[in-house]
Amino acid sequence: MPVSRAPGLRPAGLLPCSVALLALTACSGDDERPPAAPTGVTAQSSSATTVHVMWKRVKAAEDGETVEAYEVLQAGKKVKEVDADRTMVDIVGLKPSADYVFTVRTRDTAGNHSTPSRKVPVTTPAAPAEDSNPPTRPGPLRGEANGSRAADLSWTASTDDQRVVSYDIYQGNAKMHTVDGEETRTVLTGLRPGTDYAFSVRARDAADNLSPASAPLRLTTAQGEGGDGAETEDFRASVRKNTKDKAYYLDLSWTPPRTDGLEAEYQVYLDEVFVTTLAGSDDAPEGRERHTVYLGTEEGKTYAVRIRPRLPDGSWGAFSTKRTVTTGS
Known part of the structure; x- marks a missing residue:
């Protein structure tokens, strides 16, 4: 059963722990039990030099240690680390027309690492010639709520003097998802019932030029049975x-x-x-x-x-x- 500590409280006779405010746990110098590995890992080329990696959040370890960070590995070498509240990251500075294999591992507050997730291969597109022209703004964003916790979105493709490599989906100013440049529709899941959303989409080319954002699409998810399901x-x-x-x-x-x-x-x-x-x-x-x-x-x-x-x-x-x-x- 996971154990956390309130600030400033510790058992008598024990040395104080150096613990972050958002991950307060018992002293665990002898803890060696690793956390679970991330699941649902995906990798999508966003440009000739960028790959967008996503995964599912990991629960706390059975010994009470909380998740402190996620580490993204490329060919077994750590290339990025993010806090436990993030489940996506852009890996930048990659080579065009190159094959990569990414994995993600969890690190807990005791410093233990999970085994790496499943391997996810991805190939970056070829680098364009000198290119400072962004893609055109995606056509009207259309969509509707799919029940109480998902939304179906579609848009008209952007054009580019080279080619569109990917589309980024935003909720307000926060990027939620990335899809391949050949796709012009997606399904967003994990939404909140009975909630108003404003989504937009931006196109990205191989030179990392971003188009202007589409006009926002506003929609409201259904209430769902038995309330909005957004409370314990x-x-x-x-x-x-x-x-x-x-x-x-x-x-x-x-x-x-x-x-x-x-x-x-x-x-x-x-x-x-x-x-x-x-x-x-x-x-x-x-x-x-x-x-x-x-x-x-x-x-x-x-x-x-x-x-x-x-x-x-x-x-x-x-x-x-x-x-x-x-x-x-």
Whole structure:
């Protein structure tokens, strides 16, 4: 069961840990259990010198360590590292007309690495001659919500004096997805039910010139059955005392929001103050998430506890029902 610590709290007799605010965990100098490897890895050429790599978020390790970062490897050598809250990155400075193989691995807060993900091959296109002309603006972006958690998008192809290599899909100012330049449609998943979105698309050529953005397409996903599915349900919190270290631990459990198999991450608040982030999983036993947060050794201290999910589309879900617990009660 994953364990996280509230800020400034640690068991008596233990040395303090050097822990990032967003990944507060128990001291784990002896931890050697690796986290899970990323799944759903894809690689798409964005230009003659750029490849866009994407993957699915990884849950926390069973020993309580949270995910600290993802490392992108090319031919076994690390070429990029991103924080745990990111699941895509552009690899730049590559050679045109070259074959590459990428993998992604997870690193936890104890410094353990997962095994690399499956190998994903990709070939960059040929470099164009001197080219400073961007593609034309993509034609009108069309689309509609596909139920409560997806959207079908299509657009008219851009033109370029060389050729269009890829299209980037944006939600507001944030890039969400990249598709091949031969494609003029895509399906975006992991959206939030009952939510207003503004999507746009930009074309990119082999010289990394970007077209102007299309006019935004505004749409609203369906509410879905039983509400918008963007909040945790049946949230429970209880306190127990560990007889070994004489410390109190907060045991949390809840039913995750419905995100079509794409796991959320969660922020924990004590007395309305953010204390830690917990990584969700796509295979929670019995359909429930279970995590533990270290509270310290003080008896008779009362906490108001609630959580909220960060969803795959980057938006925040609603806060859970507030629960009140007291150590030693």
